[in-house]
Amino acid sequence: MLTMALLRQDPEGVKKKLHRKHFAPVEIIDYIIGLDDRRKKLQSDVDNLLAQINAASKEIGQLMAKGQREDAEAKKQAVAGLKDQLQPLQNEQTQVEQELHDELVKVPNLPADLVPDGKAAADNLVVKEGGTKPVLAQKTPHWDLIKQYDLIDFETGAKLTGSGFPLYKGKGAKLQRALIQYFLDHNTDAGYLEYIPPYMVNQASAYATGQLPDKEGQMYHITADNFYLIPTAEVPVTNIYRDTILKPAELPVKMTAYTPCFRREAGSFGADVRGLNRVHQFDKVEIVQLVDPATSYQVLDEMVAHVEKLLVDLELPYRILRLCAGDMSFNSALTYDFEVFSAAQEKWLEVSSVSNFETFQANRMKLRYKEESGKTQLLHTLNGSSLALPRIVAALLENNQTPEGIKLPKVLHRYFGSEMI
RNA sequence: GGAGAGGUGCCAGAGUGGUCGAAUGGGACGGUCUCGAAAACCGUUAUAUGGGCAACUGUACCGAGGGUUCGAAUCCCUCCCUCUCCGCCA
Numbered sequence: 001m002l003t004m005a006l007l008r009q010d011p012e013g014v015k016k017k018l019h020r021k022h023f024a025p026v027e028i029i030d031y032i033i034g035l036d037d038r039r040k041k042l043q044s045d046v047d048n049l050l051a052q053i054n055a056a057s058k059e060i061g062q063l064m065a066k067g068q069r070e071d072a073e074a075k076k077q078a079v080a081g082l083k084d085q086l087q088p089l090q091n092e093q094t095q096v097e098q099e100l101h102d103e104l105v106k107v108p109n110l111p112a113d114l115v116p117d118g119k120a121a122a123d124n125l126v127v128k129e130g131g132t133k134p135v136l137a138q139k140t141p142h143w144d145l146i147k148q149y150d151l152i153d154f155e156t157g158a159k160l161t162g163s164g165f166p167l168y169k170g171k172g173a174k175l176q177r178a179l180i181q182y183f184l185d186h187n188t189d190a191g192y193l194e195y196i197p198p199y200m201v202n203q204a205s206a207y208a209t210g211q212l213p214d215k216e217g218q219m220y221h222i223t224a225d226n227f228y229l230i231p232t233a234e235v236p237v238t239n240i241y242r243d244t245i246l247k248p249a250e251l252p253v254k255m256t257a258y259t260p261c262f263r264r265e266a267g268s269f270g271a272d273v274r275g276l277n278r279v280h281q282f283d284k285v286e287i288v289q290l291v292d293p294a295t296s297y298q299v300l301d302e303m304v305a306h307v308e309k310l311l312v313d314l315e316l317p318y319r320i321l322r323l324c325a326g327d328m329s330f331n332s333a334l335t336y337d338f339e340v341f342s343a344a345q346e347k348w349l350e351v352s353s354v355s356n357f358e359t360f361q362a363n364r365m366k367l368r369y370k371e372e373s374g375k376t377q378l379l380h381t382l383n384g385s386s387l388a389l390p391r392i393v394a395a396l397l398e399n400n401q402t403p404e405g406i407k408l409p410k411v412l413h414r415y416f417g418s419e420m421i
Numbered sequence: 422g423g424a425g426a427g428g429u430g431c432c433a434g435a436g437u438g439g440u441c442g443a444a445u446g447g448g449a450c451g452g453u454c455u456c457g458a459a460a461a462c463c464g465u466u467a468u469a470u471g472g473g474c475a476a477c478u479g480u481a482c483c484g485a486g487g488g489u490u491c492g493a494a495u496c497c498c499u500c501c502c503u504c505u506c507c508g509c510c511a
Contacts, residue, residue, distance in 0.1 A: 040470090040472090041471095043470070043471050043480080044471055044472070044480095047470090047471060047480040047481085048471095048480090051480070053492085054480090054492085056491070058439070058491095060439085060491050060492070061439040061491085061492070062439085062440090073491095075491070076491045079492090083491090
């Protein structure tokens with residue numbers, strides 16, 4: 001959620017940036033400012049009446065204490081009159097505040113200056129490529145390799161739950177465990193504090209990180225208890241600090257968590273969903289940072305480098321994209337996507353997305369810090385995947401296939417317990 | 422799941438209708454003292470929002486939401502959460 005202060009300070013600048021994000025109804029900005037004007041006026045009026053009522057009530061108390069009942073009764077009448085005026089104003093105030101809020105949460109975050117113009121994925125900017133694409137004698141796609149080595153049983157997963165719920169088995173299961181542990185170690189070595197959060201969150205949490213109200217349909221909803229299955233660890237982990245004011249000495253807050261992630265991905269179909277390319281439940285290790293606004297872009301670069309190191313060590317061909325304004329998520333000010341090349345499918349697969357949200361999430365969740373001067377300020381929040389597992393597994397299998405088996409990168413040997421599948 | 426108790430400021434904890442943004446203690450911060458420190462003493466120490474250049478000042482806020490009342494931390498209702506005991510259980 002953008003801050004009202006920003007909208008008021010530079011409405012035209014805000015509109016310009018929204019244009020870049022292809023957010024059409026920019027008139028809404030003027031409308032919102034108008035609502036805010038009304039809100040202020042109403043609050044003044046309401047506060048005035050309340051002040052009068054409070055003063056009168058105090059007098060009534062004093063009159064009663066002195067035994068001047070009749071004077072007290074007269075005052076009560078006067079207060080009743082004030083309350084009649086108050087009621088409609090308060091109703092309007094609540095309604096205006098509600099509407100203001102409802103409109104404000106529909107406005108996406110503004111793209112940072114670095115964000116390239118563009119509408120869709122094709123306009124994203126490749127800022128770096130690394131690793132080398134393997135030359136394969138045989139290009140068996142991962143879904144066939146999975147069968148061949150008996151790593152994942154999709155059919156039984158579908159029997160247990162539904163399609164898109166993989167049943168990992170044997171070495172397939174162990175590979176998940178190895179990757180998760182490797183990723184977490186990499187993160188905790190870099191100073192991230194490890195958490196195991198709940199895998200379901202309440203409405204307030206889903207709202208605070210921006211999944212609600214706009215992405216309601218993409219989450220699994222436990223209606224009996226009104227909980228949502230988390231689509232990413234970002235939700236519970238960032239919410240740890242919802243509604244808190246941190247001291248400068250506590251910054252930066254660096255957190256990491258492994259969780260399964262649940263996504264309904266309603267409406268997706270076609271070739272993209274084969275094998276591990278897109279599933280309803282998958283494993284992911286996430287990193288989250290809460291930082292001083294002055295440092296957030298430097299931190300973003302650090303996080304990008306941190307994730308990149310994983311891909312280098314996994315010996316996968318990768319590229320880093322700076323997302324264009326039109327392809328960025330609702331919440332983000334600047335996002336880098338990581339893709340690995342899956343050599344049999346001959347496709348780039350997204351395995352991580354690292355973003356700076358600036359104050360957008362912090363404003364929603366009232367996440368602040370107190371400056372030395374005593375002033376409270378919104379923090380910047382950042383997060384990234386380090387990493388999402390399924391597509392990493394797809395690329396590892398496809399890129400490292402040999403007639404003798406799947407050769408695992410060195411970094412995994414210790415975690416997996418052997419060098420080959 | 423059943424029974425009981427309770428949710429108050431950074432923490433502990435008082436407050437059961439007005440004089441309560443809230444006693445008291447602790448912590449933190451600033452000051453006095455000191456070569457320095459400790460102790461002692463003095464002071465400061467929520468948040469949101471309106472008005473104001475500011476000093477300052479209005480309003481809201483004692484788990485959340487409603488209600489009663491001229492007036493609610495305090496009374497009533499609903500919900501959420503915590504603790505204790507019982508039941509069940511990995």
